[in-house]
Amino acid sequence: MTSKTTSPWSKVSSSGSHLNVEDFLTFRLTRLSNSLRTNLTKPYLESFGLSLPEWRLLALVARFAPMRFSEVTARSGMDKGQVSRTLRVMASRGLTKTKAIRDRGSRSTEALAAPVMVSITPKGTSLYKAVLPVARKRQADMLLALSQPERVALYSIIDKLSANIGDAEGAGDAE
Template sequence: MSQPPDRNAPTGSAVDAAGDAVLDLERFVPYQLSLLSNVVSQEIAEAYGERFGLAVTEWRIIAVLGRFPGLSAAGVAERSAMDKVAVSRAVARLLERGLLHREMHDDDRRRSILELSDAGREVYSQVAPLALAYERELLAPLSEDERVQFSRMLDRLGERYGL
Protein backbone atom coordinates (compact mmCIF):
# COMPACT_ATOMS: atom_id res chain seq x y z
CA MET A 1 0.00 0.00 0.00
CA SER A 2 1.40 3.35 -1.03
CA GLN A 3 1.74 6.24 1.40
CA PRO A 4 0.10 9.47 0.29
CA PRO A 5 2.67 11.90 -1.03
CA ASP A 6 3.62 14.89 1.05
CA ARG A 7 2.24 17.77 -1.06
CA ASN A 8 4.70 20.13 0.60
CA ALA A 9 7.69 18.01 -0.37
CA PRO A 10 9.95 19.86 -2.83
CA THR A 11 10.62 16.83 -5.02
CA GLY A 12 8.82 13.90 -6.59
CA SER A 13 10.29 11.34 -4.21
CA ALA A 14 8.09 9.13 -2.07
CA VAL A 15 8.40 5.69 -0.53
CA ASP A 16 5.78 2.96 -0.59
CA ALA A 17 5.01 0.57 2.31
CA ALA A 18 7.76 -1.82 1.15
CA GLY A 19 10.31 1.01 1.25
CA ASP A 20 10.63 1.18 -2.53
CA ALA A 21 11.01 4.53 -4.23
CA VAL A 22 7.88 5.83 -5.92
CA LEU A 23 7.97 8.67 -8.42
CA ASP A 24 5.31 11.21 -7.47
CA LEU A 25 5.11 12.66 -10.96
CA GLU A 26 3.01 15.66 -9.93
CA ARG A 27 5.79 16.79 -7.53
CA PHE A 28 8.73 15.76 -9.75
CA VAL A 29 10.44 19.07 -10.59
CA PRO A 30 11.55 18.18 -14.16
CA TYR A 31 7.98 17.12 -14.96
CA GLN A 32 6.54 20.29 -13.40
CA LEU A 33 8.96 22.47 -15.37
CA SER A 34 8.12 20.62 -18.57
CA LEU A 35 4.37 21.00 -18.04
CA LEU A 36 4.67 24.68 -17.23
CA SER A 37 6.94 25.27 -20.21
CA ASN A 38 4.55 23.45 -22.54
CA VAL A 39 1.50 25.38 -21.29
CA VAL A 40 3.29 28.74 -21.49
CA SER A 41 4.75 27.99 -24.93
CA GLN A 42 1.34 26.90 -26.22
CA GLU A 43 -0.34 30.09 -24.97
CA ILE A 44 2.38 32.22 -26.53
CA ALA A 45 2.20 30.25 -29.79
CA GLU A 46 -1.55 30.80 -29.98
CA ALA A 47 -1.25 34.54 -29.33
CA TYR A 48 1.66 35.15 -31.71
CA GLY A 49 0.47 32.61 -34.23
CA GLU A 50 -2.89 34.30 -34.63
CA ARG A 51 -1.55 37.84 -34.70
CA PHE A 52 1.81 37.44 -36.46
CA GLY A 53 1.73 33.96 -38.00
CA LEU A 54 4.70 32.81 -35.90
CA ALA A 55 5.38 29.39 -34.45
CA VAL A 56 7.16 29.16 -31.09
CA THR A 57 10.52 28.38 -32.71
CA GLU A 58 10.16 31.31 -35.10
CA TRP A 59 9.31 33.71 -32.29
CA ARG A 60 12.27 32.50 -30.23
CA ILE A 61 14.61 33.10 -33.17
CA ILE A 62 13.24 36.63 -33.62
CA ALA A 63 13.60 37.24 -29.88
CA VAL A 64 17.19 35.97 -29.80
CA LEU A 65 18.23 37.97 -32.86
CA GLY A 66 16.43 41.04 -31.52
CA ARG A 67 18.64 40.83 -28.44
CA PHE A 68 21.79 39.35 -30.04
CA PRO A 69 21.97 40.34 -33.73
CA GLY A 70 24.56 38.77 -35.99
CA LEU A 71 24.43 35.17 -34.79
CA SER A 72 24.64 32.14 -37.00
CA ALA A 73 21.81 29.59 -36.95
CA ALA A 74 24.05 27.41 -34.77
CA GLY A 75 24.57 30.39 -32.45
CA VAL A 76 20.81 30.91 -32.19
CA ALA A 77 20.34 27.21 -31.42
CA GLU A 78 23.04 27.33 -28.77
CA ARG A 79 21.76 30.52 -27.13
CA SER A 80 18.15 29.28 -27.08
CA ALA A 81 18.84 25.59 -26.33
CA MET A 82 16.74 24.65 -29.34
CA ASP A 83 17.38 21.79 -31.73
CA LYS A 84 19.64 22.83 -34.64
CA VAL A 85 17.39 21.19 -37.23
CA ALA A 86 14.30 22.96 -35.85
CA VAL A 87 16.19 26.27 -35.89
CA SER A 88 17.37 25.69 -39.44
CA ARG A 89 13.83 24.99 -40.66
CA ALA A 90 12.42 27.99 -38.82
CA VAL A 91 15.19 30.24 -40.17
CA ALA A 92 14.29 29.11 -43.70
CA ARG A 93 10.64 30.05 -43.09
CA LEU A 94 11.61 33.44 -41.63
CA LEU A 95 13.93 34.14 -44.57
CA GLU A 96 11.15 33.21 -46.98
CA ARG A 97 8.77 35.60 -45.19
CA GLY A 98 11.36 38.38 -45.34
CA LEU A 99 11.71 38.66 -41.55
CA LEU A 100 15.43 37.82 -41.60
CA HIS A 101 18.48 38.67 -43.70
CA ARG A 102 21.35 36.24 -44.11
CA GLU A 103 24.88 37.29 -44.99
CA MET A 104 27.96 35.16 -45.40
CA HIS A 105 30.63 35.52 -42.73
CA ASP A 106 33.74 37.28 -44.05
CA ASP A 107 36.22 34.74 -42.67
CA ASP A 108 34.23 31.56 -43.30
CA ARG A 109 32.01 31.46 -46.38
CA ARG A 110 30.24 28.37 -44.99
CA ARG A 111 28.99 30.30 -41.96
CA SER A 112 26.13 32.74 -42.36
CA ILE A 113 25.16 35.61 -40.11
CA LEU A 114 21.50 36.28 -39.37
CA GLU A 115 19.93 39.67 -38.73
CA LEU A 116 16.34 40.82 -38.42
CA SER A 117 15.12 42.60 -41.54
CA ASP A 118 13.13 45.83 -41.21
CA ALA A 119 9.97 43.71 -41.23
CA GLY A 120 11.50 41.40 -38.61
CA ARG A 121 12.40 44.35 -36.39
CA GLU A 122 8.83 45.61 -36.73
CA VAL A 123 7.46 42.24 -35.60
CA TYR A 124 9.97 42.20 -32.73
CA SER A 125 8.98 45.74 -31.67
CA GLN A 126 5.33 44.68 -31.54
CA VAL A 127 5.81 41.28 -29.91
CA ALA A 128 8.38 42.23 -27.26
CA PRO A 129 5.94 44.40 -25.25
CA LEU A 130 3.30 41.66 -25.52
CA ALA A 131 5.80 39.09 -24.27
CA LEU A 132 6.73 41.30 -21.33
CA ALA A 133 3.05 41.80 -20.49
CA TYR A 134 2.55 38.03 -20.65
CA GLU A 135 5.49 37.56 -18.28
CA ARG A 136 3.99 40.08 -15.83
CA GLU A 137 0.69 38.19 -15.93
CA LEU A 138 2.43 34.84 -15.49
CA LEU A 139 4.32 36.09 -12.43
CA ALA A 140 1.42 38.10 -10.97
CA PRO A 141 0.60 35.47 -8.30
CA LEU A 142 4.09 35.95 -6.83
CA SER A 143 5.13 38.80 -4.57
CA GLU A 144 8.01 41.04 -5.69
CA ASP A 145 10.36 39.21 -3.31
CA GLU A 146 9.21 35.84 -4.68
CA ARG A 147 9.77 37.04 -8.26
CA VAL A 148 13.32 38.10 -7.44
CA GLN A 149 13.96 34.84 -5.61
CA PHE A 150 12.43 32.80 -8.45
CA SER A 151 14.60 34.60 -11.01
CA ARG A 152 17.70 33.89 -8.94
CA MET A 153 16.75 30.22 -8.61
CA LEU A 154 16.22 29.90 -12.36
CA ASP A 155 19.61 31.54 -12.94
CA ARG A 156 21.32 29.10 -10.56
CA LEU A 157 19.67 26.08 -12.14
CA GLY A 158 20.49 27.39 -15.62
CA GLU A 159 24.16 27.85 -14.72
CA ARG A 160 24.40 24.10 -14.18
CA TYR A 161 23.56 23.60 -17.84
CA GLY A 162 25.50 26.55 -19.18
CA LEU A 163 22.37 28.63 -19.80
Protein backbone atom coordinates in the same frame (compact mmCIF):
# COMPACT_ATOMS: atom_id res chain seq x y z
CA MET B 1 -4.24 20.78 -10.78
CA THR B 2 -4.93 21.38 -7.11
CA SER B 3 -2.34 22.67 -4.71
CA LYS B 4 -1.22 20.38 -1.93
CA THR B 5 -1.10 21.44 1.69
CA THR B 6 2.21 19.66 2.21
CA SER B 7 5.03 19.51 -0.27
CA PRO B 8 6.57 16.15 -1.13
CA TRP B 9 9.79 18.13 -1.47
CA SER B 10 9.89 19.27 2.18
CA LYS B 11 11.90 16.20 3.19
CA VAL B 12 13.80 14.74 0.25
CA SER B 13 16.20 11.90 0.94
CA SER B 14 19.35 11.57 -1.15
CA SER B 15 17.77 8.54 -2.87
CA GLY B 16 14.50 10.38 -3.60
CA SER B 17 12.73 7.10 -2.84
CA HIS B 18 9.47 8.73 -1.75
CA LEU B 19 9.08 10.90 -4.85
CA ASN B 20 6.39 9.91 -7.34
CA VAL B 21 6.93 10.76 -10.99
CA GLU B 22 4.41 13.62 -10.82
CA ASP B 23 6.53 15.12 -8.00
CA PHE B 24 9.75 15.09 -10.06
CA LEU B 25 11.15 18.57 -10.64
CA THR B 26 11.49 17.81 -14.36
CA PHE B 27 7.87 16.65 -14.57
CA ARG B 28 6.47 19.70 -12.81
CA LEU B 29 8.63 22.20 -14.70
CA THR B 30 7.87 20.59 -18.07
CA ARG B 31 4.17 20.63 -17.31
CA LEU B 32 4.35 24.30 -16.28
CA SER B 33 6.44 25.19 -19.33
CA ASN B 34 4.00 23.45 -21.67
CA SER B 35 1.06 25.19 -20.03
CA LEU B 36 2.75 28.60 -20.26
CA ARG B 37 3.54 28.01 -23.94
CA THR B 38 0.00 26.84 -24.75
CA ASN B 39 -2.00 29.28 -22.66
CA LEU B 40 0.23 32.34 -22.44
CA THR B 41 2.54 32.58 -25.44
CA LYS B 42 0.87 30.81 -28.39
CA PRO B 43 -2.37 32.85 -28.37
CA TYR B 44 -0.66 36.20 -28.90
CA LEU B 45 1.88 34.78 -31.34
CA GLU B 46 -0.92 33.36 -33.47
CA SER B 47 -2.44 36.83 -33.71
CA PHE B 48 0.86 38.03 -35.21
CA GLY B 49 1.17 35.00 -37.50
CA LEU B 50 4.25 33.63 -35.71
CA SER B 51 5.10 30.18 -34.44
CA LEU B 52 6.93 29.81 -31.16
CA PRO B 53 10.25 28.88 -32.86
CA GLU B 54 9.90 31.88 -35.20
CA TRP B 55 9.31 34.24 -32.28
CA ARG B 56 12.22 32.80 -30.33
CA LEU B 57 14.60 33.29 -33.25
CA LEU B 58 13.17 36.68 -34.25
CA ALA B 59 13.65 37.97 -30.70
CA LEU B 60 17.20 36.63 -30.48
CA VAL B 61 18.23 37.99 -33.86
CA ALA B 62 16.59 41.35 -33.13
CA ARG B 63 18.53 41.61 -29.88
CA PHE B 64 21.92 40.25 -30.90
CA ALA B 65 22.23 40.52 -34.71
CA PRO B 66 24.24 40.08 -36.64
CA MET B 67 25.01 36.69 -35.18
CA ARG B 68 26.56 33.48 -36.42
CA PHE B 69 24.20 30.59 -37.08
CA SER B 70 26.02 28.59 -34.38
CA GLU B 71 25.32 31.35 -31.85
CA VAL B 72 21.63 31.43 -32.83
CA THR B 73 21.49 27.67 -32.23
CA ALA B 74 23.29 27.90 -28.87
CA ARG B 75 21.23 30.82 -27.54
CA SER B 76 17.89 29.44 -28.73
CA GLY B 77 18.25 26.00 -27.16
CA MET B 78 16.94 24.56 -30.44
CA ASP B 79 18.70 21.95 -32.54
CA LYS B 80 20.53 22.94 -35.74
CA GLY B 81 17.92 21.38 -38.01
CA GLN B 82 15.04 23.25 -36.40
CA VAL B 83 16.98 26.53 -36.45
CA SER B 84 17.84 26.02 -40.11
CA ARG B 85 14.24 25.20 -41.11
CA THR B 86 12.82 28.07 -39.08
CA LEU B 87 15.30 30.60 -40.47
CA ARG B 88 14.50 29.40 -43.99
CA VAL B 89 10.78 30.06 -43.40
CA MET B 90 11.56 33.43 -41.82
CA ALA B 91 13.79 34.42 -44.73
CA SER B 92 11.03 33.47 -47.20
CA ARG B 93 8.69 35.76 -45.23
CA GLY B 94 11.26 38.57 -45.39
CA LEU B 95 11.88 38.67 -41.63
CA THR B 96 15.53 37.60 -41.53
CA LYS B 97 18.38 37.12 -43.94
CA THR B 98 21.47 34.97 -43.93
CA LYS B 99 24.83 35.50 -45.51
CA ALA B 100 27.74 33.07 -45.83
CA ILE B 101 31.06 34.41 -44.56
CA ARG B 102 34.09 33.39 -46.56
CA ASP B 103 37.69 33.90 -45.58
CA ARG B 104 39.42 35.39 -48.60
CA GLY B 105 42.11 33.24 -50.13
CA SER B 106 41.53 30.24 -47.89
CA ARG B 107 40.99 27.06 -49.87
CA SER B 108 40.38 25.01 -46.73
CA THR B 109 37.40 27.21 -45.89
CA GLU B 110 35.88 26.54 -49.30
CA ALA B 111 36.02 22.80 -48.67
CA LEU B 112 33.98 23.18 -45.49
CA ALA B 113 30.64 24.83 -45.00
CA ALA B 114 31.22 28.55 -44.66
CA PRO B 115 30.01 30.17 -41.44
CA VAL B 116 26.65 31.88 -41.81
CA MET B 117 25.65 35.23 -40.33
CA VAL B 118 22.01 35.88 -39.52
CA SER B 119 20.50 39.36 -39.43
CA ILE B 120 17.06 40.89 -39.21
CA THR B 121 15.31 42.80 -41.98
CA PRO B 122 13.33 46.02 -41.55
CA LYS B 123 10.12 43.94 -41.86
CA GLY B 124 11.41 41.62 -39.11
CA THR B 125 12.31 44.57 -36.91
CA SER B 126 8.84 46.03 -37.37
CA LEU B 127 7.17 42.75 -36.43
CA TYR B 128 9.48 42.32 -33.42
CA LYS B 129 8.63 45.83 -32.19
CA ALA B 130 4.91 45.04 -32.51
CA VAL B 131 5.09 41.70 -30.66
CA LEU B 132 7.51 42.66 -27.88
CA PRO B 133 5.16 44.92 -25.85
CA VAL B 134 2.44 42.25 -25.96
CA ALA B 135 4.93 39.55 -24.92
CA ARG B 136 6.26 41.70 -22.11
CA LYS B 137 2.75 42.46 -20.85
CA ARG B 138 1.73 38.79 -20.85
CA GLN B 139 4.94 37.83 -19.02
CA ALA B 140 4.42 40.63 -16.48
CA ASP B 141 0.82 39.52 -15.89
CA MET B 142 2.03 36.02 -15.07
CA LEU B 143 4.87 37.21 -12.85
CA LEU B 144 2.51 39.52 -10.96
CA ALA B 145 0.56 36.45 -9.83
CA LEU B 146 3.51 36.09 -7.44
CA SER B 147 4.46 38.46 -4.65
CA GLN B 148 7.67 40.46 -5.03
CA PRO B 149 9.57 38.17 -2.60
CA GLU B 150 8.26 35.10 -4.48
CA ARG B 151 9.44 36.54 -7.83
CA VAL B 152 12.90 37.26 -6.41
CA ALA B 153 13.07 33.80 -4.84
CA LEU B 154 11.91 32.05 -8.02
CA TYR B 155 14.47 33.92 -10.15
CA SER B 156 17.20 33.02 -7.68
CA ILE B 157 16.08 29.39 -7.54
CA ILE B 158 16.06 29.08 -11.33
CA ASP B 159 19.58 30.56 -11.45
CA LYS B 160 20.78 28.16 -8.76
CA LEU B 161 19.30 25.10 -10.47
CA SER B 162 20.67 26.22 -13.85
CA ALA B 163 24.14 26.66 -12.39
CA ASN B 164 23.92 23.24 -10.73
CA ILE B 165 22.84 21.36 -13.85
CA GLY B 166 24.38 23.52 -16.59
CA ASP B 167 22.17 25.95 -18.44
CA ALA B 168 21.60 25.85 -22.19
CA GLU B 169 22.55 29.49 -22.68
CA GLY B 170 19.59 31.72 -23.26
CA ALA B 171 17.17 28.90 -24.00
CA GLY B 172 13.54 30.21 -24.09
CA ASP B 173 14.49 33.85 -23.30
CA ALA B 174 11.83 35.21 -25.57
CA GLU B 175 8.92 33.14 -24.47
